[in-house]
Amino acid sequence: MKEVGFTTAIVHSNRQAGAEHGAIHKPIHTSVQYGFDRVEDLVGVFQGSIKGGFNYARQGTPTTAALETLITGLEQGVGSVCFATGMAAITATFLTLLQSGDHIITSRFVFGNTNSVLSTLVRLGITVSMVDASDSAQVAAAIQPNTRLVFVETIANPGTQIPDLSAIGELCKARGLLYVVDNTVSSPALFRPKSVGAGLVINSLTKTVAGHGSALGGSVTDTGCFDWQTYPNILDSYRKGDAAQWGLLQIKKKGLRDMGASLSSEHAHQISLGAETLxxxxxxxxxxxxxxxxxxxxxxxxxxxxxxxxxxxxxxxxxxxxxxxxxxxxxxxxxxxxxxxxxxxxxxxxxxxxxxxxxxxxxxxxxxxxxxxxxxxxxxxxxxxxxxxxxxxxxxxxxxxxxxxxxxxxx
The missing domain is CATH 3.90.1150.10 (Aspartate Aminotransferase, domain 1)
Structure with a gap:
């Protein structure tokens, strides 16, 4: 289908992807296990040589995969991983991409629970510098040799402070830093962080995207702007195949398979419905x-x-x-x-x-x-x-x- 408008793309996303039996909406797949006619196919899904397959719902279902496709389109990314909540998406991103001895820079004005997670990172041996990100010079001054990423929110909750989004993006590109932007308040309806060079975009889908207070969910989208071959914390087991997928693969495997922060099919369905009126x-x-x-x-x-x-x-x-x-x-x-x-x-x-x-x-x-x-x-x-x-x-x-x-x- 030719390129269409924002809402047109959302409401026809499932149909364009081929929902079963001609359904307008993707069905809710509640199955935890997924079987195969050939054990070779089961092994292929486990090892990653077969893409798009399902084996155990902790790592996703056809319903959550449909939502991931939708979110990827909204953020104009190369892939997304959905989580049980926005906080699960944030925590999984930090804990899967950082290790003891690393340093990160964040806005001083972040969501209260995010602030709490940052204090947990400090206890795990990760140094956190909190600056007024509306001044990109403060971000630049905080960079250290072991800095791995910069994290900001597009519109801070509750004070509505806004970072110097484009200047920070240029700085991260010049210094080879991963730029992570929480787009929850603005949502892709108002702003796409990819436009300022963000490598990862996080959304608490519970809020603007779903919008009805009826479902919890979160997502991490890779925009394709960051070169994961330069990131030192990608494990050897994930340094295979297309390098553009390394970061998201590690986040998915560690955040869903290991940590179990999985989005339910029921809530994925509710979020998809809410997104239609975003x-x-x-x-x-x-x-x-x-x-x-x-x-x-x-x-x-x-x-x-x-x-x-x-x-x-x-x-x-x-x-x-x-x-x-x-x-x-x-x-x-x-x-x-x-x-x-x-x-x-x-x-x-x-x-x-x-x-x-x-x-x-x-x-x-x-x-x-x-x-x-x-x-x-x-x-x-x-x-x-x-x-x-x-x-x-x-x-x-x-x-x-x-x-x-x-x-x-x-x-």
Missing amino acids: ALRVERSSTTALALAQYLEKHPAIGRVYYPMLSSHPQHAIAKKHFSAGSWLLSFELRDASDCFAFINRLQLPIKATGLGDTRTLIIPVAHTIFWEAGAQVRAEMGIADGLIRVSVGLEDSADLVADFEQALHG
Whole structure:
């Protein structure tokens, strides 16, 4: 089929790949074991000489493989591996590609659970330098002889900080470093990290891609931008065949086969269905989020609003350069932090919940929940004030959502 638009490609992905019996959607394959007529074929799948076969569901099923094909297309990559959650995808990437004595550079502004994983890496003998990645000079200054990769998020949760994506990509290319970008908030509907030279792209599929709060999942996509022949931590057993597949093969074997962070067929199916409306949902939620951000920025009870498409945002120019819209994520600070709980309780539409990227608007006080375990010092370093509130904007009518915030702010 000739090249088509973003959503057209998604909704026809299964059909183009040849779903069984003419089905419009890929069936849900629940089988754990997969049999063969010839033992030679079973051996071939185990040893990798036969591509696309299945032997045990821990390493994938036809349903998860269909989702991997879909995600690969969305990110314009050369292959993807799906995991049970976004955190499983992040953890598997770190633990399969790094070893004791390595050094990595990450943004200082990363998701709370990702920050926790980084602390685990330190305990395993991996050095982590956390910098303000909106300044590529800080990334450059942190590079050491044993630096293996640079990790950033396109739009940070919860503060919406944005790295200097293209400058870091150029730096990684020049220094031969693996560039890993978490694209969860923006999603491929707004931005493709391959465009700035990212070698690996991670998505928490639970959020923007699936979008309905009904399925957990994560993915790692190889964009084809990184030369794995130069990466020292690829094991000898995976340095066979096409070098472009070495990194993803090691992530899959170690992350799925050894660690067991496998995505279920049921959730893979739900994610595939959710992805069909990805662009439509992102456009709607981004429009509403901008309207809400603009309203909040003018309100006297609000100290500061964090949203990439506001001209007041520190990285507004980077956002306008790379993203087609601002996404569903915004945060703001109440001038009176002591009113935080009472204000949230006065809201009628947003659901008080910890998730992100749902069809319903979700709201949470950041310092008291998702960054509570990090401690006051880390929160201060990340600019997380006691009155910071995070909003994941859903699909409600914009006027209804703004009106609800207005009545809550008036108390």
